Amino acid sequence: MTIQIDSDICTGCGNCLASCPFGLIDIIDDKAHIDEGCTLCGACQEACEYDAITIEAVTETVAVDDSHRGIWVFAETKGDRLKPVSTELVSKGRELADTLGTELCAVCFGHSLNETEQLFAHGADKIYLIDDPVLANHQEDIYTRQLARLIEQHRPEIVLAGATALGRSFIPRVAAILKTGLTADCTGLEIDTERRLLLQTRPAFGGNVMATIICQARRPQMATVRPRVFKKNTPDQSRKGEIISVDFNKESITSRTKILDFVEDLTEKVNIEDADIIVSGGRGLDKPENFKLIEELAAVMGAAVGSSRPPVDDGWIPYSHQVGQTGKTVCPRLYIACGISGSVQHLAGMQTSDTIVAINNDPNAPIFEVATYGIVGDLFEVVPLMIKKLKG
Amino acid sequence: MNVLVCLKQVPGTTQVQIDSETNTLVREGIKNIVNPFDTYALEEGVRLKEQYGGKVTAISMGPPQAEEVLREAISTGADEAVLLSDSAFSGADTLATAYTLAQAINKTGEYDLIICGRQTIDGDTAQVGPELAEMLDIPVVTYVSRIEEIDNGQMRLQRMVEDGYETIETPLPALITVVKEINTPRLPSLRGLTKAKSAVIPVWDAAEIGADLNMVGRNGSATWVTRIFFPQRARQGEILEGSPEEQVETLINRLRDGQLI
Numbered sequence: 326m327t328i329q330i331d332s333d334i335c336t337g338c339g340n341c342l343a344s345c346p347f348g349l350i351d352i353i354d355d356k357a358h359i360d361e362g363c364t365l366c367g368a369c370q371e372a373c374e375y376d377a378i379t380i381e382a383v384t385e386t387v388a389v390d391d392s393h394r395g396i397w398v399f400a401e402t403k404g405d406r407l408k409p410v411s412t413e414l415v416s417k418g419r420e421l422a423d424t425l426g427t428e429l430c431a432v433c434f435g436h437s438l439n440e441t442e443q444l445f446a447h448g449a450d451k452i453y454l455i456d457d458p459v460l461a462n463h464q465e466d467i468y469t470r471q472l473a474r475l476i477e478q479h480r481p482e483i484v485l486a487g488a489t490a491l492g493r494s495f496i497p498r499v500a501a502i503l504k505t506g507l508t509a510d511c512t513g514l515e516i517d518t519e520r521r522l523l524l525q526t527r528p529a530f531g532g533n534v535m536a537t538i539i540c541q542a543r544r545p546q547m548a549t550v551r552p553r554v555f556k557k558n559t560p561d562q563s564r565k566g567e568i569i570s571v572d573f574n575k576e577s578i579t580s581r582t583k584i585l586d587f588v589e590d591l592t593e594k595v596n597i598e599d600a601d602i603i604v605s606g607g608r609g610l611d612k613p614e615n616f617k618l619i620e621e622l623a624a625v626m627g628a629a630v631g632s633s634r635p636p637v638d639d640g641w642i643p644y645s646h647q648v649g650q651t652g653k654t655v656c657p658r659l660y661i662a663c664g665i666s667g668s669v670q671h672l673a674g675m676q677t678s679d680t681i682v683a684i685n686n687d688p689n690a691p692i693f694e695v696a697t698y699g700i701v702g703d704l705f706e707v708v709p710l711m712i713k714k715l716k717g
Numbered sequence: 718m719n720v721l722v723c724l725k726q727v728p729g730t731t732q733v734q735i736d737s738e739t740n741t742l743v744r745e746g747i748k749n750i751v752n753p754f755d756t757y758a759l760e761e762g763v764r765l766k767e768q769y770g771g772k773v774t775a776i777s778m779g780p781p782q783a784e785e786v787l788r789e790a791i792s793t794g795a796d797e798a799v800l801l802s803d804s805a806f807s808g809a810d811t812l813a814t815a816y817t818l819a820q821a822i823n824k825t826g827e828y829d830l831i832i833c834g835r836q837t838i839d840g841d842t843a844q845v846g847p848e849l850a851e852m853l854d855i856p857v858v859t860y861v862s863r864i865e866e867i868d869n870g871q872m873r874l875q876r877m878v879e880d881g882y883e884t885i886e887t888p889l890p891a892l893i894t895v896v897k898e899i900n901t902p903r904l905p906s907l908r909g910l911t912k913a914k915s916a917v918i919p920v921w922d923a924a925e926i927g928a929d930l931n932m933v934g935r936n937g938s939a940t941w942v943t944r945i946f947f948p949q950r951a952r953q954g955e956i957l958e959g960s961p962e963e964q965v966e967t968l969i970n971r972l973r974d975g976q977l978i
């Protein structure tokens with residue numbers, strides 16, 4: 326697999342330079358050259374006005390199977406209830422299904438499940454349901470085989486699941502069985518109606534860039550999405566649908582791994598995911614002991630404490646407080662970012678918050694682009710003033 | 718106990734910067750490092766070997782310079798290492814990466830345990846481990862924070878989930894992905910460094926592992942990047958004016974008016 330620049334066509338205009346997320350392109354003797362490390366992402370190809378850049382045509386072994394129809398959401402449960410991410414995904418799935426003019430189905434595994442009608446209220450047309458004591462907890466071997474089997478039988482074109490501990494563990498296995506593509510932790514999902522493609526956007530390449538990913542030739546197109554990335558629609562309790570009880574042959578699928586015990590961790594109950602207000606600190610705090618300032622502000626506001634990644638990496642605060650692509654996704658009513666620059670990865674975890682306040686001494690910090698209210702200033706001056714004023 | 722550890726070379730991210738003029742990532746001066754999560758995978762493998770005997774083999778797929786991470790692995794306790802490198806492997810998504818690793822692992826022969834990191838810091842998908850396990854048809858346990866016991870071909874593990882810990886039992890061979898709570902990786906020993914310097918690290922290409930060229934690299938990838946963009950957000954919010962006192966005053970009034978506090 327190679328990328329080539331046709332030096333007869335290349336004019337050395339340099340348009341491709343800025344398109345490369347890695348800055349790997351140089352102009353040498355009026356011709357573009359690509360250095361080692363190219364990931365064949367194709368950004369330069371798109372930027373070239375002269376079609377001088379080619380990425381060797383891909384010979385897909387699997388022809389696009391156009392007979393797949395419908396959007397599926399794996400609706401994760403916990404005990405007898407739905408996880409919030411399930412209704413979030415059904416809400417998004419409804420939009421996508423309407424765009425494609427197709428049906429939306431939820432797949433639900435568990436035991437004595439309540440609330441399944443909520444899936445209809447948020448937009449599902451059908452629910453494939455297995456209710457069995459064997460599935461009372463997350464038996465990943467069984468979930469994997471059973472979901473793959475159902476997909477093979479019913480052939481949906483798109484499958485969405487929550488990027489939870491469960492989803493991130495067993496959905497890749499389903500994709501591997503089906504030999505299809507899976508995009509992790511999407512922050513945006515759209516449809517290219519012409520090609521019936523799911524346009525899956527996520528932060529990528531470890532920098533401040535977003536990548537849109539497609540699964541062109543294989544079906545289904547699969548994606549995971551973190552909790553709280555998409556908002557729930559307004560449920561319509563009068564909406565009804567069809568429940569299809571799936572024939573579950575217990576004997577044909579056994580679980581190699583066994584869950585012997587589960588201990589709930591009560592110490593991590595600072596849960597920022599459930600907080601109404603979050604005050605977060607970043608590298609701008611400079612020293613671990615300065616996190617006290619954030620904690621104090623949070624205390625007077627009745628808020629939870631969040632963090633960007635550097636303070637977590639440096640051990641100033643436990644990982645459970647990290648907001649962002651590799652931490653938690655949060656959606657509080659109020660998010661206050663202190664000394665946080667606003668990298669793509671951080672924004673991915675908090676930009677859907679209702680109101681965002683940014684306190685940063687760099688007027689060009691990207692966090693101001695998402696802030697409802699911005700204060701350009703020194704946090705060590707601003708935050709104590711806020712504390713004083715709020716204590717009144 | 719034969720342990721295979723999968724390691725990836727990734728750009729050290731702390732230095733990642735955007736060149737404000739060209740709007741691209743500044744790559745110069747960025748050191749390549751072992752994916753941090755994979756160092757915990759290696760350490761756990763080495764500890765198991767020390768406790769139960771056997772050997773640890775480090776495997777990486779990547780460009781020729783990924784050999785560096787394998788030498789580093791040897792300096793911190795791996796016995797052997799294999800580099801999977803071929804221009805046909807470039808542009809691989811997780812499916813093609815898992816396939817390539819699976820082909821190589823089938824060639825290395827007997828193993829009891831495969832250890833992967835929880836996720837890479839560049840790809841950041843946490844998919845390669847579970848996909849690889851499925852391709853090898855072995856059980857997988859993700860987010861392992863402690864190996865409690867290995868006895869009679871069974872392994873008991875502690876695993877981190879959102880709201881607590883599960884204790885899981887799995888038969889071997891199996892694949893696990895580990896979180897950083899599992900251990901503290903050691904620094905290279907002097908002996909290790911000497912060994913790493915002289916170690917011969919075989920490089921296997923597609924032919925060597927009997928890989929189908931339609932299943933590796935970009936050809937074998939189901940997902941492709943179609944567009945890369947720098948998010949352009951129009952600044953819509955309000956930048957509060959005045960002295961710090963005035964700014965804070967305005968902010969608190971706005972928040973009170975909005976009944977946010």
Ligand SMILES: Cc1cc2nc3c(=O)[nH]c(=O)nc-3n(C[C@H](O)[C@H](O)[C@H](O)COP(=O)(O)OP(=O)(O)OC[C@H]3O[C@@H](n4cnc5c(N)ncnc54)[C@H](O)[C@@H]3O)c2cc1C
Pocket residue numbers: 530531532606607608609610632633634635636647648649650651652653663664665666667668669670671674684685686687690702703704705730837838839841
């Ligand atoms: C794959 C991957 C995943 C990642 N996942 C995450 C994630 O989940 N969450 C996350 O947060 N990051 C994540 N990152 C890291 C991310 O790219 C950034 O490096 C990080 O978010 C930066 O954190 P920061 O804003 O605290 O630090 P910086 O970018 O260093 O910003 C510090 C800010 O503080 C300001 N400042 C300094 N002093 C003061 C002062 N006295 N008063 C006011 N302001 C001040 C500065 O102007 C600056 O804007 C990830 C990176 C990668 C590659």
Ligand SMILES: Nc1ncnc2c1ncn2[C@@H]1O[C@H](COP(=O)(O)O)[C@@H](O)[C@H]1O
Pocket residue numbers: 723724725752754755758776777778779811814818832833834835836837838840841842843844845846
């Ligand atoms: N190119 C590679 N070579 C070896 N191991 C890899 C490679 N890519 C991913 N892995 C392993 O798979 C894990 C998860 O990677 P990812 O799915 O990219 O987040 C990593 O922590 C590694 O253990």
